[in-house]
Amino acid sequence: MAWLELSLALVLFFASHRLSVALGIKAAFANRGALPAYYTLYSALSLALLWWLIVAAGRAPQVPLWDHALWHRWVVNLAMPAVCLLAAFGIAAPNPFAFEGKRTGFAPEAPGIAGLTRQPLLWALTLWSGAHLLANGDLAPALLFGPFLAFALLGMLALDSRNRRALPPEASTHTSLLPGAALLSGRWRPRHLPSLPRLATGLAAWAALLHLHAPLIGASPLP
Numbered sequence: 001m002a003w004l005e006l007s008l009a010l011v012l013f014f015a016s017h018r019l020s021v022a023l024g025i026k027a028a029f030a031n032r033g034a035l036p037a038y039y040t041l042y043s044a045l046s047l048a049l050l051w052w053l054i055v056a057a058g059r060a061p062q063v064p065l066w067d068h069a070l071w072h073r074w075v076v077n078l079a080m081p082a083v084c085l086l087a088a089f090g091i092a093a094p095n096p097f098a099f100e101g102k103r104t105g106f107a108p109e110a111p112g113i114a115g116l117t118r119q120p121l122l123w124a125l126t127l128w129s130g131a132h133l134l135a136n137g138d139l140a141p142a143l144l145f146g147p148f149l150a151f152a153l154l155g156m157l158a159l160d161s162r163n164r165r166a167l168p169p170e171a172s173t174h175t176s177l178l179p180g181a182a183l184l185s186g187r188w189r190p191r192h193l194p195s196l197p198r199l200a201t202g203l204a205a206w207a208a209l210l211h212l213h214a215p216l217i218g219a220s221p222l223p
Contacts, residue, residue: 075134
């Protein structure tokens with residue numbers, strides 16, 4: 001039953017992300033100028049399904065795949081602040097390349113978070129799933145985090161390629177898909193200090209996840 005629950009949770013989680021677009025739910029909210037409400041409901045549903053997924057993976061029988069090492073946990077603890085900050089700066093920011101970004105307010109000469117990476121939320125998902133996959137050398141966590149990692153990487157490439165074709169070439173001049181590539185190449189220089197509310201939100205989310213991980217997930221994230 002535990003494997004069936006995990007499989008069902010996986011199917012429902014990924015189906016929920018596809019169906020909202022396929023059934024026109026997102027478009028209906030957008031037509032009514034209610035995208036903030038859509039994102040609130042969508043985020044709440046996603047978090048609930050994600051929590052169920054993690055709990056279901058924890059209930060599955062243990063089938064070791066590789067040995068644990070202390071440095072695996074350090075990878076997770078170093079990755080999670082970046083995960084939270086990428087999400088905080090990416091969600092609802094002016095960024096026509098990313099599904100979580102706003103289509104309005106984007107300035108190609110001052111691209112904001114897109115200057116760091118055009119896909120901040122999918123990079124956050126990549127870091128989260130990849131780090132947790134490494135730190136959990138068991139079959140059930142591999143079935144949980146492996147699909148997330150594949151979804152994030154493949155989805156990132158497909159979405160970025162599609163949106164770059166749909167936008168004028170100059171829109172991506174000062175941006176990059178690989179985090180920091182535009183900065184290192186000199187194509188992008190930040191013109192403003194980071195948004196303090198977004199910075200505070202990202203750090204608060206990281207602190208909350210760190211402290212609530214043990215009571216909610218059942219395992220301490222600390223090395």
